[in-house]
Amino acid sequence: MRIEARLRDSARRFGTKTALIAGDARLTYAELDMLSDRLATSLARGGVKPGDRVLMVLDNGHQAVISFFGIWKAGAVPCPLYPSIKAEKLSGILTSTGASVIITQTRQRMTVDAAVSMSAAQPLVIVAQADAGNDLGRALRFEDLIGSEVPAASRTFENSEALALLLHTSGSTGQPKGVMLTHANVEAACGAIVAYLGSTADDIVLSVLPLSFGYGITQVVTMVMTGGTLVLEKSFAFPRKILERLAEVKATGFPLVPPMAALMTGIKDLEPGFLPHLRTITSAAAAMPPAIAERLQQLFPDTRLFLMYGQTECLRATYLPPEEVSRRPLSVGRAIPGTRAFVIDEDGRPAPAGTIGELVIEGPHVMSGYWGNALTSVRALSPVAGGRRLHTGDLFRTDADGFLYFISRRDDIIKTRGEKVSPQEVERALYALPGIREAAVAGIDDPIFGQVIRAYVVPEDGVTLTEREIIRHCAQLLEDYMVPKSVEFRDALPRTATGKIRLGADETNTATQGNVA
Amino acid sequence: MAEAFENSVREFIAENFLFRADAEVSNNQSLLESGVIDSTGVLELIAFLEQTYGITVADEEIVPENLDSIDNMTSYLSTKLAAA
Numbered sequence: 001m002r003i004e005a006r007l008r009d010s011a012r013r014f015g016t017k018t019a020l021i022a023g024d025a026r027l028t029y030a031e032l033d034m035l036s037d038r039l040a041t042s043l044a045r046g047g048v049k050p051g052d053r054v055l056m057v058l059d060n061g062h063q064a065v066i067s068f069f070g071i072w073k074a075g076a077v078p079c080p081l082y083p084s085i086k087a088e089k090l091s092g093i094l095t096s097t098g099a100s101v102i103i104t105q106t107r108q109r110m111t112v113d114a115a116v117s118m119s120a121a122q123p124l125v126i127v128a129q130a131d132a133g134n135d136l137g138r139a140l141r142f143e144d145l146i147g148s149e150v151p152a153a154s155r156t157f158e159n160s161e162a163l164a165l166l167l168h169t170s171g172s173t174g175q176p177k178g179v180m181l182t183h184a185n186v187e188a189a190c191g192a193i194v195a196y197l198g199s200t201a202d203d204i205v206l207s208v209l210p211l212s213f214g215y216g217i218t219q220v221v222t223m224v225m226t227g228g229t230l231v232l233e234k235s236f237a238f239p240r241k242i243l244e245r246l247a248e249v250k251a252t253g254f255p256l257v258p259p260m261a262a263l264m265t266g267i268k269d270l271e272p273g274f275l276p277h278l279r280t281i282t283s284a285a286a287a288m289p290p291a292i293a294e295r296l297q298q299l300f301p302d303t304r305l306f307l308m309y310g311q312t313e314c315l316r317a318t319y320l321p322p323e324e325v326s327r328r329p330l331s332v333g334r335a336i337p338g339t340r341a342f343v344i345d346e347d348g349r350p351a352p353a354g355t356i357g358e359l360v361i362e363g364p365h366v367m368s369g370y371w372g373n374a375l376t377s378v379r380a381l382s383p384v385a386g387g388r389r390l391h392t393g394d395l396f397r398t399d400a401d402g403f404l405y406f407i408s409r410r411d412d413i414i415k416t417r418g419e420k421v422s423p424q425e426v427e428r429a430l431y432a433l434p435g436i437r438e439a440a441v442a443g444i445d446d447p448i449f450g451q452v453i454r455a456y457v458v459p460e461d462g463v464t465l466t467e468r469e470i471i472r473h474c475a476q477l478l479e480d481y482m483v484p485k486s487v488e489f490r491d492a493l494p495r496t497a498t499g500k501i502r503l504g505a506d507e508t509n510t511a512t513q514g515n516v517a
Numbered sequence: 518m519a520e521a522f523e524n525s526v527r528e529f530i531a532e533n534f535l536f537r538a539d540a541e542v543s544n545n546q547s548l549l550e551s552g553v554i555d556s557t558g559v560l561e562l563i564a565f566l567e568q569t570y571g572i573t574v575a576d577e578e579i580v581p582e583n584l585d586s587i588d589n590m591t592s593y594l595s596t597k598l599a600a601a
Contacts, residue, residue, distance in 0.1 A: 083552075084552060234549070234550075235549060235556055237555060237556040237558070237559045238549075238579060238581050240577065240580055241580060241581065259556075263556075267576045269576060269577065448560075449557065468532065468533075480555050480557075481557075485557075
């Protein structure tokens with residue numbers, strides 16, 4: 001079934017039930033269905049055709065959720081982007097995706113306009129939350145496109161093999177890769193998640209996860225699959241506010257990334273059991289340190305903790321059931337229902353327990369490929385019965401009972417704040433600053449954020465640069481989480497025999513092991 | 518006194534965060550909503566306040582009412598230093 005059909009189905013069954021709470025906005029299933037129908041009509045009127053890509057540059061809010069469903073109902077493909085994306089990168093994605101529409105909000109309007117002017121494309125720009133008196137020029141007002149005078153969409157689509165999401169993730173080459181997920185892929189992954197979490201229509205899930213990432217999007221999709229309620233918040237910057245909000249809305253589910261758990265468990269005056277309604281905490285996107293998992297279990301004794309592993313390429317791959325967390329705190333568990341996850345050796349044969357090899361994932365949730373990159377698609381992917389096989393590039397081992405353990409990545413991608421950062425992408429930004437002769441980037445272990453990014457810079461002779469100048473320069477080109485937190489100046493950087501800059505393990509402390517995802 | 522805090526806080530924000538914002542940030546505007554700071558930004562802000570003013574920001578004080586605008590930080594600092 002296509003994802004928008006799940007919303008229509010839930011609107012029929014749970015019409016008056018609250019589907020979404022985001023800030024002051026509260027939408028029932030019937031309202032979300034109606035508003036996204038109207039957006040679909042408006043998009044079609046604006047020339048959007050089935051298969052068209054629609055870029056979203058939006059904070060977590062009802063506009064983003066309406067946009068996802070409106071785009072699907074128009075037969076088009078949402079391409080949600082991290083809202084602090086900068087103009088140059090956005091322009092590149094606009095060109096590579098050939099998107100016909102960008103949906104954004106007032107705060108990102110300047111970035112979007114700059115990106116459009118850098119590109120040859122002429123997308124339709126839709127702006128949410130624009131002040132009434134604000135002249136939008138040729139852009140359209142989001143609220144006008146979902147107003148009561150707009151009729152509901154009449155056209156329906158059946159093809160569940162059609163593209164449902166185009167998600168950009170950091171690639172090891174430094175160029176973002178567009179992961180192509182079909183409706184069937186999303187349905188398979190989210191159906192499995194609902195099954196192992198035991199989600200029901202009674203669930204109230206509070207999510208601060210950005211809707212540009214798979215882990216954030218699965219919260220929206222599992223909500224409509226079960227008829228539950230999703231409470232969206234924009235950030236975890238003030239943890240205490242989110243804890244209050246969890247209590248206020250009586251949240252039963254709280255998806256998090258380990259840095260959030262580290263911040264939360266660092267608060268000293270919390271009473272164990274202070275969130276009695278909370279049934280489920282899930283963690284993904286990075287290693288959960290066992291000490292923090294233990295502290296979470298003390299704070300929430302009646303809450304089930306699921307440690308999970310996934311990649312954008314399949315949304316979710318494995319999960320560790322709550323009852324195993326104390327026994328195998330470093331494991332990410334086993335394959336999600338209806339899929340396979342196993343370790344292969346260098347010859348491609350299944351590796352015995354304890355032997356380190358590459359993790360392979362098979363199933364109906366595995367992506368159809370990378371956008372516009374047939375070569376990479378062919379190498380990492382192959383068809384198998386009931387889906388596709390994905391070579392993850394992550395090194396794993398299994399224990400005697402078949403539980404999986406993350407060892408390391410094969411590439412040098414840095415995981416910070418639960419997000420993937422390509423060192424090359426940051427290095428390219430550094431080289432764009434005049435006066436830098438050589439630059440390298442590494443992840444430095446951090447108790448809260450997993451790793452933080454440090455830049456190593458060799459300035460040109462006679463050039464004086466400050467750490468702040470370099471950080472400021474990077475912040476103008478990169479999303480927040482990619483910006484180096486510190487800069488170390490060097491006279492030279494070590495190189496390999498082939499001339500590639502290579503930071504040794506003794507210079508950084510990038511060793512990671514455990515249940516990283 | 519309040520003016521001195523305000524200038525020092527504003528200078529810190531301008532130096533370290535303002536270049537992330539698309540537009541000028543007024544004294545009563547939410548730093549989070551305007552995209553000036555994010556979750557790591559709040560931690561940097563706290564480290565700055567602790568170092569600069571020799572205070573300890575308690576867990577329960579890490580709330581938007583104290584930290585999410587230049588005005589809020591100014592009045593938080595005034596109260597905090599008056600109590601010290």
